[in-house]
Structures are given as structure tokens and as C-alpha cells.
Amino acid sequence: MSSVEPIRWTERGVEMLDQRRLPGEVLHHVYSDYREVAAAIRDMVIRGAPAIGIAAAMGFAIGVQRSAARTVEELRGEIAAISETLAKTRPTAVDLFWAIERMQRRFDSLAAGAVGASEAERLAAIRKGLIEEALAIHQERRDADQAIGRLGAALLPQRGQVLTQCNAGALATGGIGTALGVIRVAVAEGRHLEVLVPETRPYLQGARLTAWELQQEKIPLTLITDNMIGHFLKTGRVGAVVVGADRIAANGDTANKIGTYQIAVLAREHDVPFYVAAPISTIDLSIASGDEIPIEQRSAEEVTHIRGVRIAPDVAAAHPAFDVTPHRFITAIITERGVARAPYREALAGLAGKGKPSSTAGD
Secondary structure, X not given: OOOOOOEEEOOOOEEEEXXXXXXXXXXXXXXXXXXXXXXXXXXXXXXXXXXXXXXXXXXXHHHHHOOOOOOHHHHHHHHHHHHHHHHOOOOOOHHHHHHHXXXXXXXXXXXXXXXXXXXXXXXXXXXXXXXXXXHHHHHHHHXXXXXXXXXXXXXXXXXXXXXXXXXXXXXXHOOXXXXXXXXXXXXXXXXXXXXXXXXXXXXXXXXXXXXXXXXXXXXXXXXXXXXXXXXXXXXXXXXXEEEOOOEEEOOOOEEEEOOHHHHHHHHHHOOOOEEEEOOHHHEEOXXXXXXXXXXXXXXXXXHHEEOOEEOOOOOOOXXXXXXXXXXXXXXXXXXXXXXXXXXHHHHHHHHHOOOOOOOOEOO
């Protein structure tokens, strides 16, 4: 289990570790309003697809808990606004929308129940039930991380270097992490690994967050700049690449932090297996390919400035927050229900319908 806890439910509200301040300062905030939770997601106080989903579920629950609605129908009207506010925060990570839709379904189920009860009793049951649902989502993320870690660890080399990208650890999931969860379990099982951590410009999630997490766990690492990746893959010492994901299309095309695509291409060139680790909730079977995944465009200032300090002249700057890796560059996709291999359309659809973990899927 990871010692890092990015989000938790408290009686005062949703408590989050401010990831913008790491590694220099460990600061927690408590949010007692769903609009504050939405702002925290948008401003990257919390980030990482599974963790965003947890935050959205808790934001939904806090919105209902603090509602002044006197009837279930009044509350139903407020839920539309709560859902819309949370959904507008970040467009690429599908876990956000998965969590909101799940909370909406739970509300509908609770609202349809308690026939004959008073409005006050029905509202109390709804508030209690939605908090329980948000906590269940959080626990499921933890359990999924453990399963992903066990299945993925078996794919890593016994010793040598493993390359990751961005931060797909506890900070991004609320559990032990997806990509870092695989590495954590592999090290715990006795594999002798060193993690190569690209800095991940422009937001420096690798330098600030992944390096910090690995240091906390005393896992050997070497921080490298993004333009060193090809050099290290060429050395022959990198035994695997393992990354997280923000959305996986039905055909296996995967959106992850900007820079992932070029790593996958370089890994193929140097015969290094490239693994994606993500929960089933990150798979979006409603879209055929990565061409349909919306790519978040963030502020140019995050490119031209670092923590408020200008590092470039006053020029135009682009900041697509994610890129899409075509499925042909992906060796396997590790989920809590099994490891999918090409052909991905069949393998992912099969895993999405399963209930228990398995060792392989696809062919």
C-alpha cells in the first residue's frame, strides 16, 4: 500500500493534497462545495484520470449533501447543475464522465426507492447513499490498482531499467497507482529495477510528482529530461516502458500525457515492450479510435512560465495536454480484469464484460 494519499472524504468536506505545490510543500485543502471541487480538478490540485473520477464522485456527493432542496424533485434539478459543473473541468480523462454518470444512476435508483417515506426521509437516504457510492468508487480504484499491479509486475524484467511517463502513481489514482503500481508490486516481489523518470514538460509531473513518490517508497530512480528518452532507449538497458492512460478507445488507441506517443515510437524502434496500465473505467468503447478523443488545450503560460517565472520571450506557445498513441505501438494493455493484447477491439470488449481478473486476453 502506498503512503501517498491524494484525496479522502472527511466530515468537513473533500480533502485533497495540493499536487501543484509538490515536492517543495505538502499542503492539504478541504473543499466543502462542489464548485470548489470542480475548480480543484480544473486547476490541477488533483490530476490523473482515476483520481479525477474519485474527486468528481466526491464533489457530486458533497453537492447533494450541502443542498438546501426540500424535495427530491428540487434536488434532481440541482443535480443537473452539479453534473454539468464537474463535467466541464477536463475533457480528455473519461473517468471523470464515468464517475458522474455512475453517481447519476445511483441517485436515480435511490430516488425511486423508499416508497411511502416522507420527503425528509428520502432526502436523507439519498445523501447517505451517494456518500457511500463515492466511497465505494474510491475503494474500487484501490482494489483495481492492486490487481493491475499484480498482473503487470509479471511482465517486467527481473532487473534493469523501466521507463515511465508523467505520473501514474498513487497521486493519480488514490491507490498504489497504475503504471507505478505495476513497478511497486514488481519491486516488492523482488525485482531489481531502476525507474527512468522523464521530467514531463511543461507541467513537470515526472520531475515533481513521480520522482517524489518513488523517493518516498525508496525505489531507485534516475530523473532525465524529455529529450534524453531516445538516448536511454538506445542503450539497450531499458527492459520495458509502462505508462498510464486517460482514455482508451475501442481499438486500443490510448490518450496519455503529451510525449507518450513519441516514447512509444522510440520503444518500437529499439524493441522495448510498451505497456499501458489503466482500469476498465478508462476504456471508452463508445469511440472507435483515438481520432475521436478530445484533446485538452491548456494555457500557453504553462509553457512560457515555470511557477510564475517567465522562461521564454512573449511569443505564441502551444499546449496540448495529451497525445494519442496508436494501438499498433502498444505491446499490451494491463487492466484489473486481465492483460489485453492485439486485436484490441475484441480483447478490450471482452475484458469490459468480465467480472474477475484473469492473466491474459486477446491473442
